[in-house]
Amino acid sequence: MAKIAIVTGATxxxxxxxxxxxxxxxxxxxxxxVGRNESKLNELSSEFESVVPVVADLTSDGVDVIRRLLEQKKPDVKLLINNAGVAYMGLFEDMDNDEIARFCKVNCEAPARLMNAVLPYMHEGGRIINMSSASSFQPNPYMSMYSASKIYLKNLSRAVNIELKPRGITVTSSCPGWVDTDLLPRSKDGKEIHYTGMISAERVVSGALKDSAKGKEMSVPGFFSKYFRLYSKFTPTYIVMRMWSKAVRKYV
Ligand SMILES: NC(=O)c1ccc[n+]([C@@H]2O[C@H](COP(=O)([O-])OP(=O)(O)OC[C@H]3O[C@@H](n4cnc5c(N)ncnc54)[C@H](OP(=O)(O)O)[C@@H]3O)[C@@H](O)[C@H]2O)c1
Structure with missing residues (x-):
């Protein structure tokens, strides 16, 4: 039985x-x-020998594509990384219905359905890492759908982690602050956007893999997100949201 990992948003x-x-x-x-961009997936498979490209759009039948592959190959899934995600910074009222649906599908529905699809193929020692965010520590105005989706994913992960304890399977939520990737716009109307405490993807991933191997339910990499987590825990939510709004509003 092939021992495999599944990584969404691999591109x-x-x-x-x-x-x-x-x-x-x-x-x-x-x-x-897993991703939508076939040529980027093919580049990955020529760089890393063990990569099997899976072209799948998580807003349409992407989860079913993966489910069918699982049924065909019946692998031993050692790792599931629910990493694909979409982001938006701006007013909620400016989002249209399609955009709201895209958030729900990619950030919420797909990871839940994938965990569910993979569990029959996971055994003791299996690990799931779900990419949440420091945005899950409190509601974030101007990133309202994003932070709501990450709160959902973190809470789902923590609850399922408890349910899976008897099977020896762990679910870890990774909750980084700003990470240096193309997800983040670099400027708004010619104004450079400053991301406090931004860290590298390398640090996020090494932390998540280590914390998951240790069976931790949360991985909070970098000083900024650790500080933000404590600050959000011990400060009234309306104050945290007010401070956040002050910092972000100028970019919206
Ligand atoms: N960057 C940050 O500051 C930050 C902070 C905290 C948490 N996170 C979380 O970390 C995860 C990865 O983010 P990133 O920074 O690496 O972003 P990224 O570079 O923009 O990558 C996003 C990935 O999601 C995939 N994706 C988007 N829509 C998809 C769809 N409909 N179907 C299938 N795949 C789709 C994209 O693949 P294709 O376009 O090839 O389909 C891409 O591989 C996300 O969940 C994000 O919320 C990021």
Missing amino acids: GGIGREFVKQISAGEGLDEIWA
Whole structure:
């Protein structure tokens, strides 16, 4: 039985780094690299021998594509990395219905359905890492759908982690602050956007893999997100949201 990892959003900044670190250190037969961009996936498979490209759009039948592959190949899934995600900074009222649906599908529905699809193929020692965010520590005005989706994913992960304890499977939420990838716009109307405490994808991924191997339910990499987590825990939410709004409003 092939021992595999599944990484969604494998063509993006953090996903690619997951593929790189898993192929170097986890001793797996295959890494199913999931994304929509076929040429980027093919580049990944020529760079990393164990990569199997899986072209799948998580807003349409992407999860079913993966489910069918699982049924065909019946692998031993050692690692599932629910990493694909979309982001938006701006007013909620400026989002249209399609954009709201895209958020729900990629950031919420797909990871939940994928965990569910993969569990019959996971055994003791299996690990799931779900890419949440420091945006899950409180509601974020001007990134309202994003932070709501990350709160959902973190809470789902923590609850399922408890349910899976008897099976020896762990679910870890990775909650970084700003990460240096193409997800983040670099300027707004010619104004450079400053991302406090931004860290590299490499640091996020090495932290998430280590914390998941230790069976931790949360991985909070970097000083900024650790500080933000404590600050959000001990400060009234309306004050945290007011401070956040002050910092972000000028970019919207
Ligand atoms: N960057 C940050 O500051 C930051 C901070 C905290 C958490 N995160 C989270 O980390 C994860 C990865 O983010 P990143 O920074 O690496 O972003 P990124 O470079 O923009 O990558 C996003 C990935 O998601 C995939 N994706 C988007 N829509 C998809 C769809 N409909 N179907 C399938 N795949 C889709 C993209 O693949 P294709 O376009 O090839 O389909 C891409 O590989 C996200 O969940 C994000 O919310 C990021």
